[in-house]
Amino acid sequence: AQTVTQSQPEMSVQEAETVTLSCTYDTSESDYYLFWYKQPPSRQMILVIRQEAYKQQNATENRFSVNFQKAAKSFSLKISDSQLGDAAMYFCAYNPRGAQKLVFGQGTRLTINP
Amino acid sequence: DVKVTQSSRYLVKRTGEKVFLECVQDMDHENMFWYRQDPGLGLRLIYFSYDVKMKEKGDIPEGYSVSREKKERFSLILESASTNQTSMYLCASSRQSLNTEAFFGQGTRLTVV
Numbered sequence: 001a002q003t004v005t006q007s008q009p010e011m012s013v014q015e016a017e018t019v020t021l022s023c024t025y026d027t028s029e030s031d032y033y034l035f036w037y038k039q040p041p042s043r044q045m046i047l048v049i050r051q052e053a054y055k056q057q058n059a060t061e062n063r064f065s066v067n068f069q070k071a072a073k074s075f076s077l078k079i080s081d082s083q084l085g086d087a088a089m090y091f092c093a094y095n096p097r098g099a100q101k102l103v104f105g106q107g108t109r110l111t112i113n114p
Numbered sequence: 115d116v117k118v119t120q121s122s123r124y125l126v127k128r129t130g131e132k133v134f135l136e137c138v139q140d141m142d143h144e145n146m147f148w149y150r151q152d153p154g155l156g157l158r159l160i161y162f163s164y165d166v167k168m169k170e171k172g173d174i175p176e177g178y179s180v181s182r183e184k185k186e187r188f189s190l191i192l193e194s195a196s197t198n199q200t201s202m203y204l205c206a207s208s209r210q211s212l213n214t215e216a217f218f219g220q221g222t223r224l225t226v227v
Contacts, residue, residue: 009154035215045204045218091156100145100164100208101172102216104157 002027004094006105013082014113020067021077021108023092031097034068034075039089039107048090051075053097079110087112117141120205120219127226133192135222137205143217144210146188148172148180151202151221163188164210195226 004025013019025034036048051059051068058066063083067076079086092105121136139146145164149157149172159172161180169180177199181189188207192199205219 004156006156037218043202043221045206047215050215100210101147101159101162102157103159104149106154106156 002029002094002096002103004092004103004105006090006092006108008108009106010109010111012111012113013079015082015084017082018078018080019082019110021079021090021092021110023075023077023105025073025075025092025094025103025105027073027094027096029096033095033097034066035093035095035102036064036066036075036077037091037093037104038086039091040085041088045091049077082112084112084114086110118205118207118217118219120203120222122222123220125222125224127192127195127224129196129226131192131195131226133195133224133226135190135192135203135205135224137188137190137207137219138186139188139205139207139217140186141207141209141217142185143207144185145208145214145216146182147206147208147216148178148188148190149204149206150174151204157204160190195224197226200224200226 034051039045063080093102118139147162148160163182179191203222206216208214208216
């Protein structure tokens, strides 16, 4: 069974600093998709960034970027120039190619200190 | 603006009651999902549906059932609510395509007393 592990239940960072959230996953598939979702205190989950496993280039969305290490099955999220609005729960998710459902990690609560 | 709407943000029900959680999406998505969110466990899939009247069990279907009579609506049913079903319930929808983004509702906090 595919599993996703986020080993950091909580993280904190100073405003304007950079923080990296970790995610590892276990799969025997070679082709799949990975996502980072953000759940602010208002609870509406939104997509932050996605990565396709067959692409070697790491995805980037403005201040958010990933470090995708396929051999190590690692998919970390880097947030640069942290802002107060980045405070949220962050979930890593895995989606095998051809499957419709997402497998989520346990989540990391990120606090931004002003 | 895309939307997934859950009928209630907060619900309090008694043990043994039959509970209906409703979810509606306005994006004409084929897939709809019900997840349960608990601290330290992340989101766990209860059921999902890839078409009207079609459903598949997720990882934790016990004690739950679902109904999808119309494409835009997906209901989660707790036949006889128990205290261990106290949780946050999230509905989501997505297109049936590769690398597709899932859109989530705002969640329903259910307390069973």
